[in-house]
Amino acid sequence: MEMIKADKLIFEYEKRDEEGNVISTSRAVDEVDLDIKPGDFIAILGHNGSGKSTLAKHMNAILVPTDGSMWVDGKDTSREEHIWDIRQSAGMVFQNPDNQIIAAVVEEDVGFGPENLGVPTEEIWERVEESLRSVGMISYRHHSPNKLSGGQKQRVAIAGVLAMRPKCIVLDEPTAMLDPNGRKEVLKSVAELRQKENITVILITHYMEEVVDADHVIVMDHGHIVMQGTPREIFSQVEELKRYRLDVPQVTLLADELRKRGLDVPAGILKKEELVNALCR
């Protein structure tokens, strides 16, 4: 069974006048089909306004499709009775680290999700400890979130989602507001999660460097899925990526230029080491 499945999903934002009549609608997501299997690491790429965040919010039933449908863990998100199950099985991490931490102490914030689920007290403590350990923030458990760096806050937010024991975690541009070090920290935690806990990860971003380790990359533009495939397949089409206003990683760009000038370099180079190996052959 698919972890997340979308079938011709359409979502329209409505603009209303003061009487509440619809003046205009704009389609943020247009006939998107998705099939995400348990344990996959999927990256969704797209420029601002491509509909990637809107799509992400469907995976947590924060938004429900205008037309078409979305299933999370086999449950239809438009059915009211499934909403809490869906939110428990597909946790969501948002962009702004400050605006998603609820409590004034790190460990209490991580406990917020399990508290809402009605988990017994002793088990909440176990879960909090385990989640903080797996993102490497256990030594900060008694700290105030205000004193942490952006990357640390984002890791606390990830721990907060983990404590709900989700099957799938959706990260909606988790690194957009962080400095390079914070970005590295967060991505490292996400990578570790995948290896250790075998959780399905859906990473939404517009930094292409972050997607090289994904199993599958989806590129969105104007609400449509315009490209999909393995990172290598995607990155070998440099010209097309540029058309969607995405910044191709420098190594890939360099390899592409070299290839155009007649050097024998394979298409879709993702990492520095690969280029070095290809050139020194």
Add this chain to the structure above:
Amino acid sequence: MIRDITIGQYYPAASKIHMLDPRVKIICTLLYLISLFTFKNLAGYVFAAVFLAVCVRLAKVPFKYIMRGLKPIIVLLLITVLFNLFLTPGGEILFTFWRFKVTEQGLRTAVYMTIRLIFLITGASLMTLTTTPNALTDGLEKMLNPLNRIKVPVHEISMIMSIALRFIPILLEETDKIMKAQTARGADLESGNIIQKAKAMVPILVPLFVSAFRRANDLAMAMEARCYRGGAGRTKMKPLIYNRRDYIAYAVMAVYMIAAFSAGRYLPFHVWIF
């Protein structure tokens, strides 16, 4: 400048008073405040002073922290003293000052009122100094729980309070940032009279409010994404449970109440007119 504002000024220390259940501290503080108003003679106040001094000592809070809490009420204190001193009729006239007569009753009320206010503020700030704001809201939530039956949204109110407390430092930082940004764009925040200064606040308040609403919206979404659906069916990570020391505190408080009440009313202990 703006960061100096501290709300719910908690003084961290490992003391017996800090470790008490927040409900104990809230109830005992209330009882103490009530006891202050039952006294009819000096003996009661002496008793209350000793009790308060012991509590402060146990709480390991430096004396100057407590004095700091008294600063904002100095003006109020002065006004109360002056009015009571000069405008209370009754008893023998002690001395006359221009048109005002200071009576025995007036002097007595003024002195008692001063002592009461000082003890009241000290007692209340001892509570906030030894209890984290979150523990206070937790305690209030639990105490007000019976009001749920008459449809008072107790859980929601306490949630609002704790979120407000969490966002105070964030919004203060943001205000600082906006002020700097507007100053960099040529806004003049310092000069001019009060009206001009108030007008100069507009370019700071508007972006602050816009951002606060955006944060509120984001936070609400994040809370829903983590399955928040109100107080029903929620468990607690740190439930409030009374310990042995809490029962001891209640017992001590009960003894104090009885002793102070009877001393303050019936103990024949007088100094001059007090």
